[in-house]
Amino acid sequence: MKLGIFLCLIALMQFFSGEALSYRNISGLSNSYINLRALFPSSPVPVIEVMWYHKTTDGNEVLLAKFQDGRVIDRLSSRYMVEDGGRVLKIQNGSKNDNGVYKDEATLQGGGLVDDVLYLTVYDPVPIPDVIPQVKRIGDKCHVAVQCSVPSNRSDIYYTWKYRHADKEYQKLNDTGGTIRMTVPIDHLDMKFMCTAHNPADQKNATTHIKDCEGINQL
Numbered sequence: 245m246k247l248g249i250f251l252c253l254i255a256l257m258q259f260f261s262g263e264a265l266s267y268r269n270i271s272g273l274s275n276s277y278i279n280l281r282a283l284f285p286s287s288p289v290p291v292i293e294v295m296w297y298h299k300t301t302d303g304n305e306v307l308l309a310k311f312q313d314g315r316v317i318d319r320l321s322s323r324y325m326v327e328d329g330g331r332v333l334k335i336q337n338g339s340k341n342d343n344g345v346y347k348d349e350a351t352l353q354g355g356g357l358v359d360d361v362l363y364l365t366v367y368d369p370v371p372i373p374d375v376i377p378q379v380k381r382i383g384d385k386c387h388v389a390v391q392c393s394v395p396s397n398r399s400d401i402y403y404t405w406k407y408r409h410a411d412k413e414y415q416k417l418n419d420t421g422g423t424i425r426m427t428v429p430i431d432h433l434d435m436k437f438m439c440t441a442h443n444p445a446d447q448k449n450a451t452t453h454i455k456d457c458e459g460i461n462q463l
């Protein structure tokens with residue numbers, strides 16, 4: 245029974261590695277450690293050997309690290325470390341030069357061979373955003389606009405927002421653009437807006453407090 249499940253698992257892994265999961269996109273942060281995690285089954289399925297490769301743009305496969313009997317027996321440089329029983333390739337001091345295709349290939353006890361492919365994109369840390377509030381009073385209403393931006397025109401950045409009134413809890417706003425607008429009664433002010441700038445690997449937030457409908461940038 246146990247062997248049956250095991251063989252079934254191996255067959256599934258082989259199916260997925262060849263088909264649906266033929267590659268995965270993953271993101272990493274520049275100047276920090278980047279972990280690539282293989283998909284082969286977690287313990288107790290015994291792993292005999294794991295090879296980690298980088299496919300260069302000209303199609304060559306460069307061996308980054310070879311893990312056998314519980315330890316690394318060969319690697320391209322000390323930047324490449326292997327952890328968690330061969331499942332994780334840890335790259336030191338990631339940079340955009342590390343972008344591209346990676347492959348892990350594991351030999352499991354009983355002769356099963358599983359592999360999967362990862363496509364790594366390395367992103368720079370997100371800068372702390374600038375949040376600029378603007379207000380305009382019309383009658384007994386205050387028109388509020390809050391603009392959030394990072395000091396670069398990087399297209400990989402997107403924004404999320406949280407808002408709180410007076411002592412209430414922050415709540416998420418649905419807007420994802422760089423500017424949000426609200427019209428509120430004059431006596432509803434005392435508002436805080438938190439903008440978070442994101443890319444797939446990092447995020448930074450900043451807040452602004454609007455106390456009344458005067459004294460700050462006019463719309």
Ligand SMILES: *[C@@H]1O[C@H](CO)[C@@H](O)[C@H](O)[C@H]1NC(C)=O
Pocket residue numbers: 267268269
């Ligand atoms: C990976 O990212 C690229 C763009 O960077 C996209 O076109 C592709 O659909 C993504 N693939 C998967 C499997 O998510």
Ligand SMILES: *[C@@H]1O[C@H](CO)[C@@H](O)[C@H](O)[C@H]1NC(C)=O
Pocket residue numbers: 275337338339
């Ligand atoms: C990290 O990589 C960058 C360039 O990719 C290099 O200039 C820097 O010296 C490296 N830092 C360390 C600590 O290895």
Ligand SMILES: *[C@@H]1O[C@H](CO)[C@@H](O)[C@H](O)[C@H]1NC(C)=O
Pocket residue numbers: 396397398
């Ligand atoms: C901003 O975009 C312009 C044109 O799209 C480009 O030339 C410039 O290098 C970009 N600046 C930054 C900091 O990314």
Ligand SMILES: *[C@@H]1O[C@H](CO)[C@@H](O)[C@H](O)[C@H]1NC(C)=O
Pocket residue numbers: 416417418
């Ligand atoms: C945000 O979207 C959800 C579902 O799409 C909706 O139920 C909710 O009312 C929206 N919130 C605001 C503040 O518009």
Ligand SMILES: *[C@@H]1O[C@H](CO)[C@@H](O)[C@H](O)[C@H]1NC(C)=O
Pocket residue numbers: 440448449450
């Ligand atoms: C906002 O940023 C601070 C520090 O940069 C962090 O401690 C905090 O968890 C962040 N808050 C949210 C909601 O992301």
